[in-house]
Amino acid sequence: MHLFKRRRLWLAGGLLGYALLVLALVASRNVNAATAGLAPSTAPGIAAFDGPTNSSPISLSADKTHIWVVNPDDDSVSVIGNLDATPSVIATIRVGDEPQGVTLDAGVGAYRAYVANAADNSVSIISVSSSNASSVNASVEKTLITGAEPWNVVSSPDGKRVFVSNSVQDTITVINAETRNIIGNVDVRNSVCNDPDRSRHFQPRGLAVTLNNDRLYVTRFLSFTGGPAPKQATDDGKLGVVCQLNINTAAPDIGGYTVAGSVALAPQVTGFVIPPTGPETKAYPNQLQSVVVRGNQAFLPNIASSTAGPLRFNVDTHAFVNVIDNAATGTPTDAGAAKFLNLHLGARTPEAGKTKLFFSNPWAIAFTNQTGAGSAYVVSSGSDLLVKVNVSAEGKLDFTSPPATTRYIDLNGEEAANSGANAGKNPLGIVIRNNRAFTMNYVSRNLSVVNLDTDAVTQVIKLTNLPPAGSLDEVSQVGKEMFFASRGVFNRPDGTTVSTRDRLSSEGWQNCASCHFAGLTDGNVWVFETGPRKSIALNGTFSPHNVNDQRPLNYSAVRDQVQDFELNTRTVSGINLPAPVNGSVFDPNHGLLISDTGNINFAPTVINNFNLSNSGRQQVTVTLPGSTVAVPAQDAINEWVRRAIRTPNGVLTSDEISGGIPAADVREGRKLFFKAGCQACHGGTKWSNSTIDFTAPPAAADLSVETNPPAAAGFNPVGAQSLFRQLRDIKSFDLGSAANPIGSNIGALEKNTAGLDALGKDYNGDGKGAGYNPPSLLSIYHLPPYYHNGACETIACVLTNVNHRASGLKPGTADPLASASNRAKLELWLQTLDAETPFPTNLRVREHDIFLDPAVPFANTQVTVGVNVELFGTRADLADVAEGNPIKVRFVAPGLNSEVELPLSAFTQDFGTAKVTTIWNVPPDTGRKNIVVTIDSTGVLNDDPNDNTATRRVQVKNAPADRTAPVVTEVTISDDTPFNANDQIANSPNVKVRFKATDPASPNGGETSGLGAYCIVRYSFNTSERRWDEEKCDFKTLPTADAGTSDTFTVDTVLPPRKGAAYAFVWLRDKAGNITSKPGLDFISVVPAANENVTLDRNDTLIIRLRLNAGQSASFTVTPSSGDVDMAAYNEAGNRVAVSANNGTATETVAVSATANNTFFQIEIKAQELSVFRIATTQGAAVELAEAVNTIGSRKVVSATPLTSGPPPEQTAIGEVEEVYLPLVTK
Missing domain, CATH: 2.130.10.10 (YVTN repeat-like/Quinoprotein amine dehydrogenase)
Structure with missing residues (x-):
């Protein structure tokens, strides 16, 4: 599955002004x-x-x-x-x-x-x-x-x-x-199949048509509460649902295809009793991916859920195949216990000579015949197995050797036919032809052929290539393999005595995907150690636009690294040792982490959530077929989550498809989101303001625990540590109960697996434990239920929560969502929210954005204090949120307390900057002074408080005799030898900068101190933050002037490591301490040699800038080895002049040519997913280059305007006090 490539057109005034170039509804490809x-x-x-x-x-x-x-x-x-x-x-x-x-x-x-x-x-x-x-x-x-x-x-x-x-x-x-x-569309959401609550998201998935062409069955992928006792985190509180449509394949219009009714699939007894003295355990069907009709039955393999606990592998997930009777004729009904099968029961006693393996994640089924007795083969996608069962003429399933044994075919075994390049990993589909079965294996990208006479793999067919060896994509691929595997095959170093197979769960019972389909959610609320918790979709763990912006993990922020889930692998999907071995209670034959000494035969002695970072620890490795690279397995999972989980697309509007949800209401809903202050918790590019803002492990002061100090009398809370600063209290503890009612009160009980009081409440009165970690809203409509304990199954329910709505409003502000019609509009917009939705608008400021003119303040003088306010978002959104109210900027310093209005017209582009200034009467006392600038000081916007205030420290001195600043001009950059003042492309960041420097004479014959020092501030464009990242100004003594000159200097510098356009700003300081008011600047584009690989993360853009003279031209050809990149070229006016946007790894080329001197062009290379490619450049006369043909692939959209325009702001924080400017993670 690709990372994410839904290219929704942005709303009017959106970030990129995306324009649909071609929508190829009719296309032909070879x-x-x-x-x-x-x-x-x-x-x-x-x-x-x-x-x-x-x-x-x-x-x-x-x-x-x-x-x-x-x-x-x-x-x-x-x-x-x-x-x-x-x-x-x-x-x-x-x-x-x-x-x-x-x-x-x-x-x-x-x-x-x-x-x-x-x-x-x-x-x-x-x-x-x-x-x-x-x-x-x-x-x-x-x-x-x-x-x-x-x-x-x-x-x-x-x-x-x-x-x-x-x-x-x-x-x-x-x-x-x-x-x-x-012909048309059938709305299953607004149908009897979705009763009793048609605001639920039905999620139609598996399809099957009966042989007589009159019935279509549609599975609901995730289960909702239902039955006699609907409740989250109970074993019998949910139902599976299959929708029946009556169809007439001769009908020319949509009226011939109607919803007839639904079949509810009830929970069933699993057959496992854990512990042996405990009661029978039930599980309900869930994740209904497929449905297959045979005779008069329909069969539904699925991952059944037993959510009440205890939370351990042989309790929580099961391998069900449910059966519907009367599927072809008669009234369809759940066949119930009479015909359904829990495949796990057939794994208790394996066939002679076979390893005991359970059958995780049943995903598909196929039959050897359509009538009478026969055999069925069920795909176990997690265990890489094909499971054989018997089927009677009446449609009852049974094991091949009942009651505890059924045959399986290992697609990922130890024989030549099914190992290495022949291993079939993560099978998702099956067809049977005569005496052979063919399975589609997603992760290994191949097809296994199984002889059904011998029940053995006889051939494996390669379908497509694995990622290039040594690439980030290869690391991500290993992470994907670990995520979707319940067993695992690992490298075996010399001297290994422990198992290097089947380490991911006990006997292959489950995998990460058992609860996180495609990295998303199973829609369940599980009783965890911290209390009842919904399986959080992992697509919002990292921003899809910034792989360095991570949300803390779980609803109580009890983990800070994806690698912390090693504890789940060992203690939920496995079992610890009864007594320590080599100082560790962890099983050395299980899990991904090994001893910190690097000895694979020993388990680590410590695995925790915070105090010892789990990233980069010693761990088992995996080498993919055809590669020689040993990839650390646990860290690879982190990279897959970080870079490769795709956020599902939002619901299409009436602007995008006939019958889509009303586009006008969607636009109004977006405005209401900001008016209601929702971005106070759900801002940033991952739509959650909760962010890891430290390097692991966190400081002790950032952690809290409800048992220290002790809880108040009457409470017995969980003693887990949490990152309390990330919690937000919207009064949702115990929501969906009689004590805190909402909807039908289906919220799970606030107790953990041991009966302790769940986290989410401040039990000890230290002010730290109340609330939850705000979830990401990326594709939130597609990922129900909502709240930590599943108290709501619909967005409509969430929006009725007055306490939740009030948490985003400023005091005295009217609630715009008190109106049911407004709530409906916001719900519609939330249905569309995905990774392509324009980011929440935010105004921000950093230390580097605060400037002085003159650059050095002298006591008892008057200077201009200014700030470059950054708009993170679109001008249209900013106007919508401000609603005509003035936005103020406050400047505070000794002798300064000024509030200045920021006109919205000052922003000339989306994600641009606006300059605001005021006058500062510098006080008479010298020394270091702080200038504090606060954006939106009156609170018009509910912007992010973490970045709307900045402080700059300046040194106030007594005025010198010379108060005339030096001047810098004619800045050029080159990596050529000899120096080429017209150089446009550098193959290396090691360049020379040439500039002219003068120290003008002071007026009225005053003292002129002379040139003293220079600094070069280097910039590169940061796509994820939509800004030019700066480096520090480190003044150095000015060298001797170039030979034959008195005012020209050439110095060495190293540009930032990021490829593409880079700026060098040259600042001068004279011997009296005066600094240039504005720098001299130039840019050059660092483009690697044609034989060097470039790697771009998804949504990252490499920007190349150049100037051509009349008659000159340049072309850029990108050849990807993996991923998918698009290219576009823009002129100085911001108009697109060339585009190349093919699908997949096709070569992309754009060419530009100039008819006038000094013509500016910007080339943008955007990665639609994690991509590796090479760039070839050609420069010459215009006639030497053939004009590139504008190309675009199916469903591609390309920006009509550039990602950014113009240079970084010229006036910035340059002063005598050494200042280091570090990029801040932008959410």
Whole structure:
């Protein structure tokens, strides 16, 4: 799955002013494979599938000649042919972003494939004009926008209709397969399937059509409360739901496709009793990814949840396959305990000679036959297993050797056929053809072929390449493998005596994805050590726009590093030793961390959340097939979370798709978000102001614990440490109970696994423990329930919470959300919020932004004090929030207390700066003085208080005789030898700076002290913070003037390490201490040599600036080895003059040429995901370069305006006191 590439058009006045260049609803692309030897074109055959159909990432053609499989990380589909001989890839076809499902119509020889591109909100229609067993002639015929996050797609058995589940949009799109046009959409959210609360997010996912083409089944992915006792964190408080649609595949309009009703899947007894003397444990079906019809039954593999505790592997998650009776005819009903199966029960006693392994995360199922007795094979995606079970003629499932044994086929074993490059990791789909099964393996990017006569892997087919060895993408890939694996295979150094397999959970019972599908959430509230806690989606752990901005972990901020979850791997998914071995209670055969001595045979003696940092510790390693790099496994998980979890797209509006939610109301909802002060807790680029603002471990003063000092009488709280500064109290403790009611009072009880009082309340009166860590709002609509204890299952419920709303309002401010209509508008906007949503607006200031003119203040003089106020956001948002109220800037210093209005018109661009000044009558006493500047001092905006005040320390001196500042001009930069004053591109940051320096004569014959020193402040553009990062001004003695001159100096300097445009500001100081009022400056772009790799994180942009003279031109060609980058070129007026935005790793080229001297251009290279690429540059006369063709890929949008324009502000904090300017993490 890709990182994130939904390119929503920003609202009017948004950050980039994105303009849709081309929306290629009709496109054609060539197959990326040879079709030599293709048979003559055949006419489309008349056929139909011979059984019911179901959605899947892998699909078998109606004539059983080809298998199609999606490649989510490659934006492609592969076609497997030669199925009667040695199956092989015969074609790979580029489609949209992150394909997740594929289905085929019923044609023979000539047919069409439909591919659901989740991140693109689209379906690619591929036309196969002719084919045979070993080749296809295929191209993308058309792309349809269906709705947000289309995850699954299925064709009706008669091939007439195609159905798409838009998992965020809550709709089912119906496509006429004959015309390839959309008939319409069925709204499952606003239907009886979503009763009793139609404001719930249904999340349609798995699809299946009965053989007689009259019923479509749609699974609800996550379960909600229901049944006799609806309550969070109980084993029987939730229900699974499958929606039934009655369909008529001959109907030409949407009226022929209607919601008929739903089937509720009740909790079932798991068959495990933990502890042995305890009561029976129940679990409810959850994460219903797929549904498959066989005969008159529908089968639903799923990850069932037992949330009440105790929190340990053999209690909390189970491997269910639920069954619906009367699926094809009659009234569909839950078959219940009579037919369902908990696969884990069949793992208790393995077959002879096999390792005991449980079957984590059942994801798909396929059958050997459609009627009578037969076999079924269930994909265990977490354990990398194919699980075989028996099925009776009546549709009852059972083990191959009941009651405790069932056969499994290991796709990731120790034999040559299933290990190394042949290992099948994280299987997500299966098809059966004759006596062979084919599994799509997501993480390993291959296809396992299993002989069903011998139940053994006989072949593995590589689909796409793994990331380049040594790349960040490779590290992320290892992290992904660890996250989605319940077992794991690790490097085995010489002398190893402990296990280097199956270390991730006890006997493969569960993995991280068991509770965090795709890094998101299972929608459950679990009873943790700290109390009831919803599984937090990890997409908001790090900002998708700034990998260095991290939110503390868990609702009580009890962890500061992703690596801290080693404790979960060992104590939830595993078991500690009964007695210490080598000083450790941790099992040396389990977990990812090893002894801090580096001895793999010993476990670490200490693993905690704060006092000892877990990042970078000694740990087991993984080497991917084809690589020689041993990647540390635990740190790799952190990198995957940090860089690669994609935030799902928000709901599409009426501006984006017919039938979308009202765009006008969405725009009003955004304004209401700011008016209500929501950004006070949910600001920044990750939509949470909670941020790790220290280097681990934290200071003891930043930690609190509710048992020290002791809790008040009557309370017995949890004794865990937490980062109390990050907590915000909105009075949500015990929410959804009789004591703190909301909605139907479904909130979980505030007790932990041992019955202690849960965190979230200040039990000891020290003022530190009340409240919770504000969650990120990224894709919040798609990630229910809400609040730490799941007290609300809908955003509508959350917005009724008066205490919550009041927490963002300033005293005396009217509540704009008291109106139900306003709450509805805000809810609509929150449904659209995703990683492409314009950031919350904030005004900020830093020490470096405060300047003086003259630069050095002298006692008893008058100087101008100014500040460059930074706008982090759009001018339109700022105007909306301010609502005409004046924004004030306060200056405070000895003898200065001034408040100046900041006109909004002073910001000339989004994410720009505005200068505000006042006059300071410098006091007569000398020494160090503090100047304090506060932005929005009257509180018009609910901006971030952490960065709207800055203090600059200045040295006040007695005035010298010489008070005339020196002057610097003609600054140029070059890395060439000899020095090239017109140099535009540097291959190295080691450059020379040349400038002219003079010390003008003092007026009226006064003393002229002469030049003394210089400093160079170097800048590079920080995309995540939308600002030019500065370095310190370190004055050095001015060297001897260049030979033959008295006023020209050439000095060495090193530009910032960030590639791209860099500025050098030259400041001078004379011997009397006067400093130039404004610097001389120049820029140069550091572009690595053509054979050097450049790595960009997702959403990062490399900016290249250059000036060309008349008749000159330059071209830039980017060749990615992984990822996806886009390029655009802009002129000085901010107009785009060239663009290249292909999909995937296609080469990108832009060229610019000048017709006048000193023509400015800005080239932007933006990484849509973590990308590695090389840049080739060519410069010459305009006639020497062919004009680049503007290109754009399907569903790409490219900014119409540059990311930034102009140089950094010229007036900045330069003074005699040495000042170091360090970038601050921007949320």
